[in-house]
Amino acid sequence: MKMLSAEKDWSDEISKIIQFQDESSFRLIFKHFYGALVSFATSVTANNELSEDLVSDLMLKVWIQPENLKNVQNLKTFLYVSVKNRCLNELERNKRHTNYLNNLQTYPLNSISPEDEYQVKELSHNIQHAIQQLSPKTKMVYILLRDNDCSYAEVAEILSISPKTVDRHLQIALKKLRDSIKNYLL
Amino acid sequence: MHEERFFELLHQFLSKNLSIEDQKELETMTKVNPKYRKIFEEIAQPKQQEIVNARIDAQIDAVFSKKAVDTAILPVRSKKSDFIKRILPYAAVLLLGLFMLPVIWKKMSNVELNEALVHCVETKKGERKNITLPDGSSIWLNNASSITYNNGFGKENRDLMLVGEAYFDVASNKELPMLITANELLIKVVGTSFNVRSYPDEEIAETYLVEGNIQLYIQKDQPHAQFLQLKPGEKIKIDQHVKPLDALQPSNNTASNKALTVSRSMIVLNPLKTSATEIAWKENIMAFDSEPFEVVASKLEKWYDVQITITNEDLKKMEISGKFKESQIEEALEVIKLTGIDFNYKRVNNQIDIY
Numbered sequence: 001m002k003m004l005s006a007e008k009d010w011s012d013e014i015s016k017i018i019q020f021q022d023e024s025s026f027r028l029i030f031k032h033f034y035g036a037l038v039s040f041a042t043s044v045t046a047n048n049e050l051s052e053d054l055v056s057d058l059m060l061k062v063w064i065q066p067e068n069l070k071n072v073q074n075l076k077t078f079l080y081v082s083v084k085n086r087c088l089n090e091l092e093r094n095k096r097h098t099n100y101l102n103n104l105q106t107y108p109l110n111s112i113s114p115e116d117e118y119q120v121k122e123l124s125h126n127i128q129h130a131i132q133q134l135s136p137k138t139k140m141v142y143i144l145l146r147d148n149d150c151s152y153a154e155v156a157e158i159l160s161i162s163p164k165t166v167d168r169h170l171q172i173a174l175k176k177l178r179d180s181i182k183n184y185l186l
Numbered sequence: 187m188h189e190e191r192f193f194e195l196l197h198q199f200l201s202k203n204l205s206i207e208d209q210k211e212l213e214t215m216t217k218v219n220p221k222y223r224k225i226f227e228e229i230a231q232p233k234q235q236e237i238v239n240a241r242i243d244a245q246i247d248a249v250f251s252k253k254a255v256d257t258a259i260l261p262v263r264s265k266k267s268d269f270i271k272r273i274l275p276y277a278a279v280l281l282l283g284l285f286m287l288p289v290i291w292k293k294m295s296n297v298e299l300n301e302a303l304v305h306c307v308e309t310k311k312g313e314r315k316n317i318t319l320p321d322g323s324s325i326w327l328n329n330a331s332s333i334t335y336n337n338g339f340g341k342e343n344r345d346l347m348l349v350g351e352a353y354f355d356v357a358s359n360k361e362l363p364m365l366i367t368a369n370e371l372l373i374k375v376v377g378t379s380f381n382v383r384s385y386p387d388e389e390i391a392e393t394y395l396v397e398g399n400i401q402l403y404i405q406k407d408q409p410h411a412q413f414l415q416l417k418p419g420e421k422i423k424i425d426q427h428v429k430p431l432d433a434l435q436p437s438n439n440t441a442s443n444k445a446l447t448v449s450r451s452m453i454v455l456n457p458l459k460t461s462a463t464e465i466a467w468k469e470n471i472m473a474f475d476s477e478p479f480e481v482v483a484s485k486l487e488k489w490y491d492v493q494i495t496i497t498n499e500d501l502k503k504m505e506i507s508g509k510f511k512e513s514q515i516e517e518a519l520e521v522i523k524l525t526g527i528d529f530n531y532k533r534v535n536n537q538i539d540i541y
Contacts, residue, residue, distance in 0.1 A: 023250065030246050031239075039233070052245075060249045061524055068524050071511045081507060085526030089504070127228045145200045147232045152201060160476040160507040167201065174197055177229055184221070185189055 008032075010075040018066045026063055029075070034059070036148050037083050043143040044087040044136065054086045080148070080158040084140065091136075123184050130180035134173055137161075141169035188215070192222055196230050305339070308332035309350075311491035314467070319346075322357035323364065328467050329488045330385070351383040353465050372403040380416075381465050388484070394465065472510045472518070479504045479527065483540070490515040492533075496540045501529055 013025035034055060041051035058079070062069065072078040134142065140159060144150040145166075152163040159166075178185075195212045198204045204212070216223040307327065309315050315327045321340035327333060331350025339346065344364040356364050356375050366373040368384040371391060378400055384391040393402055395416040402414040466473035472489055474482050480502040483494040492515055496502050504527050510518045515538065519531055531540045 026249075027246055030249075031242055034242055034245065056245055056249065058524075058526075059245075063249050065520065065524070068517075068521055071509070071521075073509070082525045087526075089526055089528060092500075123224060124228055127225075142200075145202075146230060149232070170197060170200055174193055174200075174229070178193055181225065 014066065014069050014072075014075065017063070018070065021066075029062075030059055033076075033079055037079060039147050040080065040140075040143055041083050041087050043131075043139060043147075044084070045090055046132070050090065051087070054090065055083060058082050058086065074154075074157070077154055077157045080144070080150075080154075084158060088136075123181055126180045126184075127177055130177050131173075134176060138169045138173050138176075141166055142173040145170060188219075191215075192225075196226065199230050304334060304336050306332060306334045311488050313491075314470070321359065321362075321364075324355045326353040326467075328352060328383075329491075348382060348384065350385050351381070351467070353379070353381045353467075355379045374401040374403070385488075396465070466509060470511060474506050474508055476505045476507050478502060479506055479540075482506045482522075486515065486518065490518070491536070493537045494540060495537070498529070498541050501527070501540065 010029060013022075013029055016022035016025040017029075037055045037058075038048070038051050041054055042048050045051050045054075069075070069078075131139065131142070137159065141155055144155045144158065145152075150158070152166050155166045156163045161169075192212075192215055195204070195208055195215070198208055199212065212226075216226050307315065307317050309327050309329055309331050311330045313329055317325045317327060317333070319325060319335070319339065321344055323344075325333065328351035331348070331352060333346050333348050333352060335346040336343075340362075344359070344362050346364070346366055348366055348368040354364075354366070354375070356378050364373075364375040366375065366382065368382055369386065369391060371382070371384060371393070373380075373382065373393065379396040380400055381394040381396070382392070393400075393416065400416050402416060472485065474485075477485075479496060483496055486492070487494050506522060506525070506527065508521070508525055510521055516533070519538075519540075523529065529540050531538055533539075
């Protein structure tokens with residue numbers, strides 16, 4: 001089981017980037033957040049390539065105009081909010097081109113187990129499918145908690161909802177996932 | 187039987203709320219039952235796409251090389267903001283002087299004309315003030331607002347009138363409750379901190395209570411005035427549907443034509459935030475909580491004293507969250523852009539077009 005690590009405060013790196021355009025500080029931030037942000041974005045957009053573009057573009061803005069970070073109180077939640085907004089806007093745009101549903105089908109299934117058992121495959125597949133079917137907000141809550149090492153308070157801030165609502169979304173997510181593997185649990 | 191408990195533990199695990207005993211229990215369950223282990227792996231274990239280091243390095247280099255192209259444009263921008271920074275202090279003194287003029291003038295004319303000696307403090311767009319009243323209460327007055335009270339304030343009465351938005355920190359005095367009139371609202375206070383927002387051009391009036399308790403009367407002139415008691419942390423929103431014509435007429439029963447919708451909500455304070463969105467303005471911070479761009483624009487207008495027109499209908503509906511502490515409207519717009527709202531703007535004097 002993974003232990004919770006204290007969240008790093010990036011203010012030193014940020015001020016170095018603002019003052020000296022320090023490349024190594026930027027590299028640190030980029031490496032720390034890039035993979036996690038792309039994963040989160042992919043869970044929303046169901047499109048890996050697009051998600052990488054969205055995150056790279058955000059990081060580019062951070063590098064070009066670091067002054068904008070001066071007033072950011074929490075880099076982590078700021079980056080997640082930015083990625084969330086970009087994703088939702090992208091979805092909004094895509095909806096009109098009906099790309100979204102097609103993308104859902106081609107979304108690669110993560111980490112299929114090495115075991116070859118049919119049942120296990122089905123379990124994994126059913127859960128993946130159930131995750132896809134969650135409403136966007138519930139899915140974001142679930143993914144932020146599971147994959148992005150976020151606390152309730154952070155998820156609440158990122159999605160502008162109350163911690164109580166975060167808990168309700170998690171409850172809904174788990175109920176749906178549980179329903180999807182009913183047969184397996186019998 | 188076990189299943190229920192197992193999913194409960196998964197919930198605790200995901201919410202990072204797992205006690206040491208719970209953790210042991212979960213470990214045992216997943217060890218003993220391979221089904222549970224598999225489900226735990228699928229549902230609760232973090233899954234992140236593996237991105238090879240080399241690929242990340244390539245991405246970073248791409249950012250650096252793009253930057254090299256963009257710097258050609260940048261110096262112009264920063265020179266300009268340097269200039270603004272240099273003249274800003276002088277401009278601020280000048281502006282302050284200008285803003286004070288009408289207030290001073292109004293006070294002087296009041297001395298001459300009005301026996302009751304009415305005091306009025308007002309702020310222009312883009313201006314905020316902290317006032318201490320004769321009774322020791324302190325008031326933060328937000329932009330484009332005013333409070334009015336008469337000479338007996340603090341001795342015979344504690345009545346005042348508010349237009350716009352203010353945060354009140356009321357000095358305690360049980361014998362002399364403070365009565366605040368704001369459009370359709372009458373608020374009765376003994377000693378407490380709270381925020382009132384009631385601009386004539388906005389349909390929604392809000393009262394947010396930080397501590398203490400207050401009584402709120404809605405449609406104060408009506409015989410069956412509604413009465414609400416607020417608890418700390420509670421916010422009352424009143425949709426006033428102001429009709430411009432009615433507002434101009436004297437008070438002969440026009441209020442009864444207005445449809446008032448009252449909604450009550452609890453503000454859950456986020457432990458990461460120092461204060462609620464509702465009162466961030468008094469620390470010179472603009473805060474938005476999933477508000478449509480349209481509404482944000484009207485708040486920006488009052489804050490920075492500009493005119494904003496959004497021409498793109500889609501943009502108006504986009505929701506914005508975040509906190510800003512920017513001295514220039516352009517900086518605030520850049521931050522909004524950075525959070526992922528895709529738009530362009532053009533500024534000519536005080537008119538800003540967003541498209």
